Amino acid sequence: MAEKPLSRFTQPISVPGRRLMHHVPLKFVRKKVLGGGHRAANHEVPLIPFIDFLLCIVCFLLASFSASGELPIDKNVKLPNAENVIDMTDAPMVAITGTQILVDGNAAGSTRAIEESNRMQRIDELFNVLKNKRELWKQLNPSKEFPGVVILQVDRKVQALTVKSVFQTAAFAGYPNVSFMVGRLGKSGE
Amino acid sequence: MAGIDVGGHGGKRTTNHDIPLIPFIDFLLCLVAFLLVTAVWSQMARLNADARVPGPPKDEPPEEIKKEKQLHVEMKGETSFKLEWKEGNTVVNTIDVAKKQVPVGEKGDYRYPELAKKISEEWTANGSHRAASDTKMDQAVLHTDNSTPFSDVIAVIDAIYTPKRDFTGKKTEKIPAFNVTFAVN
Numbered sequence: 001m002a003e004k005p006l007s008r009f010t011q012p013i014s015v016p017g018r019r020l021m022h023h024v025p026l027k028f029v030r031k032k033v034l035g036g037g038h039r040a041a042n043h044e045v046p047l048i049p050f051i052d053f054l055l056c057i058v059c060f061l062l063a064s065f066s067a068s069g070e071l072p073i074d075k076n077v078k079l080p081n082a083e084n085v086i087d088m089t090d091a092p093m094v095a096i097t098g099t100q101i102l103v104d105g106n107a108a109g110s111t112r113a114i115e116e117s118n119r120m121q122r123i124d125e126l127f128n129v130l131k132n133k134r135e136l137w138k139q140l141n142p143s144k145e146f147p148g149v150v151i152l153q154v155d156r157k158v159q160a161l162t163v164k165s166v167f168q169t170a171a172f173a174g175y176p177n178v179s180f181m182v183g184r185l186g187k188s189g190e
Numbered sequence: 191m192a193g194i195d196v197g198g199h200g201g202k203r204t205t206n207h208d209i210p211l212i213p214f215i216d217f218l219l220c221l222v223a224f225l226l227v228t229a230v231w232s233q234m235a236r237l238n239a240d241a242r243v244p245g246p247p248k249d250e251p252p253e254e255i256k257k258e259k260q261l262h263v264e265m266k267g268e269t270s271f272k273l274e275w276k277e278g279n280t281v282v283n284t285i286d287v288a289k290k291q292v293p294v295g296e297k298g299d300y301r302y303p304e305l306a307k308k309i310s311e312e313w314t315a316n317g318s319h320r321a322a323s324d325t326k327m328d329q330a331v332l333h334t335d336n337s338t339p340f341s342d343v344i345a346v347i348d349a350i351y352t353p354k355r356d357f358t359g360k361k362t363e364k365i366p367a368f369n370v371t372f373a374v375n
Contacts, residue, residue, distance in 0.1 A: 047211055054218040061225035080341040081299045084351035084366060085235035118336065120374065151236060154340050156298075161336035163343065164372050171241030179236035182344060185294065 074102070080156040081183035088151070091179070092133055094126070094166060095153040101166065103129045111162045120161060123169045130173035150175040237347050239370045240329075258318055260329045261309070261368065265289075265338065265346050271305050275316055285312065291345075302345055306352035313353040313367045320367075322356040330368040 024030040076097045095102040101109045101123065109125030130150065138146060150170045154163055167178050257278045264272035270289050275282040287308045291300040309330075319326045330350045334343055353367040 047215070051211070051215060051218070054215065054222060057222050058218060058225065061222065061229060064229065065225060079234075080344040081295065081297065082235070082237055082344055082348040082351075083301070084348055084354075085237055088234055088236055120336075156339065156341035156344075158340045159336060160334040160338040160340065160343055163340055164334070164336075164374070167239070167241065167372060168374065176241040178239050178241055180239065180344060180347070181234060181236055183297075184233045184235045185299065 074153065077153055077155045078157075079153065079181060079183050081185040083185045085182060085184055088181070089149060089179070091147070091149040091151050092130065092175070093151050093153055093181075094130075094170065096155060096158050096162060096166060098155075101126050103133070111158075111165070114162055114165045115159075118161070120165050120168060122172060123165060126166065126169050127173045130170060130175060134174045146174070147177065148175045149177040149179065151179045151181050153181045237344065237351065237370075238366075239347070239372070241371060258329065259316060260331055261312065261316075261350075262331045262333060262373070263305075263309075263346060263350060264333045265342070266333060266335050271302070271346075273308065273312060275312070283316070299341070300345055302349045305346065306349035309350055309368075310353040317353075317355075317367055320355060322358040322362065324357075327365070327369040328367055330370050331373050332370055333373040 021030060021033045024033060074095050074097050077095060093104055094108070095105075096111060099110050099112050099115070100107060101111060103126065106129075108129040109123045111123075114121055114123070134146060134148075152163070152166060152170075154166075170178050259275050259277050259282060262272075262274040262276055264274065267289065271287045273285040273287060275284075285308065287305050290302065290304050292303055293300045313328065317328050319328050332343070332346060332350070334346075347370050350368050350370050351366040354364040355367045357363055357365040
């Protein structure tokens with residue numbers, strides 16, 4: 001018995017080929033959007049790769065996001081670089097710029113007296129500013145233990161005598177954990 | 191708009207939903223813009239040091255301080271560093287290391303790799319605090335000239351921080367084997 005031709009029935013699987021834009025009634029528009037032998041003028045924006053790309057950027061930026069904000073660095077201070085460093089922390093910043101000493105951007109003494117006497121000594125103005133900061137912190141956080149961390153932002157050309165005097169003054173003022181701010185140097189030296 | 195087709199129609203609520211892609215992209219773009227504006231690209235870090243001063247007075251009697259070996263790094267010499275292991279005032283061992291600067295980068299920085307190597311070897315041989323659960327670190331005392339530039343001091347502190355050990359606190363991490371302080375004499 002001969003088989004009936006398939007064309008008599010509704011085909012469940014249709015013949016592949018172009019379907020989109022075939023029913024545009026205006027012929028010249030249909031020709032234009034289908035390409036008409038040329039490159040099609042109607043382009044789809046590839047949304048999914050675009051969203052993937054945006055998600056990657058968001059993930060990267062979120063991973064590198066820092067809520068502590070930018071660190072204030074004096075333009076006149078050229079910091080040395082080091083390899084074996086740890087991440088920055090939130091602490092009072094003591095900057096030594098030329099002969100001036102700044103605590104969080106406010107003047108807190110001078111290094112002139114140390115340079116003139118050429119011996120290590122306590123810097124009274126710096127001592128008072130740091131001591132006040134410590135007492136204020138203790139009033140604001142009565143139940144917490146004072147961390148005693150201070151960060152020194154020192155120019156690479158400053159003499160060790162000045163650094164040691166500031167270091168000692170900070171320790172006397174109740175900040176025994178002194179950190180030196182440096183640039184991060186890669187293991188390869190770059 | 192993108193759509194998710196999850197099958198046939200049951201006659202009730204439609205199961206064919208559109209994800210509103212355009213507001214989603216707008217949200218992502220806003221997020222990207224915000225994160226880019228607030229991004230901090232700073233490469234700043236810190237080197238820790240310890241002033242070794244007594245803390246505020248406490249009611250409890252102070253613990254008896256055991257004399258431990260300390261590594262004294264003398265950088266006053268013109269041509270060499272002097273490493274001394276001391277127990278109190280007693281010198282246990284003395285080593286001389288050539289002062290050989292190796293420039294790194296283009297900003298005039300330099301390192302002392304030979305000093306770093308020797309300090310690592312010394313800590314491996316004589317270091318007291320090695321256990322991962324040990325909260326204390328070996329102490330290094332830095333002796334500098336008054337006129338030494340700060341960049342030189344940092345290069346030596348960086349060399350002292352080269353040997354690392356495991357530390358198990360909240361999580362296991364690598365910490366410097368030494369803690370640095372300055373000699374004040």
